[in-house]
Amino acid sequence: MPVWLKRSLIALGVLVAVGGAAYYWLVVESRMPSDAAYALDIGEVRRMVAAVPGDKPVSVEVEKVAAFSFPATAIVAGDGWSQRELPVFSYRLVTPESSVIIDTALNAELGGDNLVAFDADAYARMEQAMQTASLILITHEHMDHIGGLTVHADLPAVLPATKLTREQFDHPERSVPAKFPDGALQGYEPLDYDKYKVVAPGIVLIKAPGHSPGSQMIYVQRADGSEMLFIGDVAWHYRNIATQRERARLVTQFFLKEDRTAVFGQLAALKALNDAEPEIAIVPGHDGEIVGELIESGVLAEGFTSAAGGE
Secondary structure (H helix, E strand, O other): OOHHHHHHHHHHHHHHHHHHHHHHHHHHOOOOOOOOOOOOOHHHHHHHHHOOOOOOOOEEEEEEEEEEEEEHHHHOOOOOOOEEEEEEEEEEEEOOOOEEEEOOOOOHHHHHHHOOEEOHHHHHHHHHHHHHOOEEEOOOOOHHHHHHHHOOOOHHHHHHHEOOEHHHHHOHHHHOOOOOOOOOOOOOOOEOOOOEEEEEOOEEEEEOOOOOOOOEEEEEEOOOOOEEEEOHHHOOOHHHHHHOOOOOHHHHHHOOOOOHHHHHHHHHHHHHHHHHOOOOEEEOOOOHHHHHHHHHOOOOEEOOOOOOOOO
16 A cells, blocks of 8 residues: 555544544533532422412413424434524513513524524514513523514613613623613613512522523412413423433533533533422523413413413
């Protein structure tokens, strides 16, 4: 064998080995780090809810406003390259006297060519519901959760009901291309809290930084005693929790800029919670199958149709 050919084959072998290792690390590898840890004390959350009197939500509604499409491995590392839908949702908790919005989706302009679906009617219903809500909560500061708030046609009217956390307020760069109009947040006082915060009867914020600095979960206990946990994008699909696998590192490290270890700790805590208390409905950020099952079972009502108090 000629020396040049031998050297070429060796170089090719090295390139294949390096490329294969890089592909595995960036796209497939998703082992739980040994130092991943997150404390989720559902007993404490329930005790805090029990200490606050008042009317809890009587129903929970959902609007599917839009949808993205990502390769499966971007959602759960190692799941392959077939496309999976990532719906964009907004939720409304209906109480006897008012309503609470959880996440405000985004409009068609913010989503642009990245969207594979957009429901203008659903967006209009959500935008209208924001105007009569007594409370607007955001699971985290990415554009598909906060975008509808930033571009609301009457932002001064809805801001008083909005409870942005300190971390969400301090990291506008995480919302891009969504952004508040210049000066819109002048004088705004964000919400500071440590681990848990009751913001209304039956509703508790649970700090969960990792996917973004301002990431939080939202626990909801309805008037009938049923419980839900809106986890934002701690997991895009429930499969992240069931398999204990994160999104591909290519996505989390280079695009989302996540604290991957923190998210793994939260996934472990959510799996432990589900194993111990399967009756709590865990709602991932973009899982159309789970949301569909919750609609079918009556836990969620499809569409912002119920009349909230005061509307």
